[in-house]
Amino acid sequence: MGRKNDRSSLFRYNRQMLFEELGEEGQLKLLDSAVVVAGCGGLGANIANTLVRAGIGHIKIVDRDKVELDNLHRQILYDEADVKQGQPKTTIAAKKLSQVNSQVVIEPVVVQMNADNIEDIILGADLLLDATDNFETRMLLNDACIKHGISWIYAGVMAAYGNVFTIIPGQTPCLRCFINDLPPDKDIPGTETYGVLPTAVNIIANIEVTEAIKFLTGKKEALLHKLINVDVWNGTWNMFEIEKQDNCPCCGLKRFDFLDNPRQKLQS
Ligand SMILES: [Zn+2]
Known part of the structure; x- marks a missing residue:
């Protein structure tokens, strides 16, 4: 991933740099970081918004969806005009957020993440932030990140609660250490069944970005090191x-089942 490091003005990050755990050194590390935000819905829009404001240097946002009216209660970057215009979420997010911070590179990618493209998508990233809404894609992210040694932060929200867990290949457990496999049918209940509160989305997104800031500034000892569940x-x-x-x-046997034998291939 390309990086653009305009360090001419750090003043905009003044309050952030005054936080003693970050300082100017931490800010420069953030500006030199490249991340992937996998999804640009409720979690992804919130995450991208904060990452851009915090000055993460290169942010690739991946999502193929367009904005729908029932997204607006929780997806903070979009408005009613976006629903009418029908542009992809990542295009809208990049356009709006580039007006917030022109020092960072925002790269919208309009695709459905799958086994054929996920490795190219994550190439060169320092970190991936999960903002997907299903375990099928998360298992794929887990396979690709473990295979390529890229750290990632798992996050999910449903109803009034959510989880966050930071995964560092070779050091921490991975997603499959605690979710060994998916049920045979694809109909795992999600927010379309149980709904989701915007406040739960916002909190989980903010915990996820806080973990990302710790990781990208090298403050690994400050990471949670546990799965956090907030209701x-x-x-x-x-x-x-x-x-x-x-x-x-x-992560144990180095078998990447979801990359090598994705269900869409098995079923076709
Ligand atoms: Zn594992």
Whole structure:
């Protein structure tokens, strides 16, 4: 991924640099970072918005969808005009966010992530942030990131709660260490069944970006190192220890089932 490092003005990050864990050194690391945001819906729009404002140097946003009216309650970058105009979400996001911060590169990619393109998409990234809405794609992201040694942050939201877990290849457990496989049918209930509160989306997105800032500035000791579950309705924050599985098909046995034998190929 190409990087554009205009360091002529750091003033805009003044309040962020005053935070003692970051400083100017941390800010320069953020400006020199390249990330992929996988999805530009509720989580992705919120994540992209904060990453751009925080000065992450190169942000690739991947999504093929257009804006629908029932996205607006939680997808903070879009408005009613976007629903009418029918442009892809990533195109709209890049256009709006480039007006927020012209120092960073925002690269919209309008595709459906799949086994054929995901490795090219993540090439050169320092980190990937999960903003997808299904485990089929997350398993694919997990395979591709573990295979190429790229760290990624798993995140998901449903109803009033969500989870975040930061995955560093070779160091932490991966997604398949705790979700070994998917059910045989593809109909895993999601937000279309249980709905989703915008407040849950916002909190999970912000926890995810905080983990990203720690990772990109080299503050690995500050990472949560556990799966965090937040329920905004019941007001609970819980942390769960995840154990690395030696016989994990992905990070243990280095078998990339979702990359090599994606269901769409098996079914066709
Ligand atoms: Zn694993």
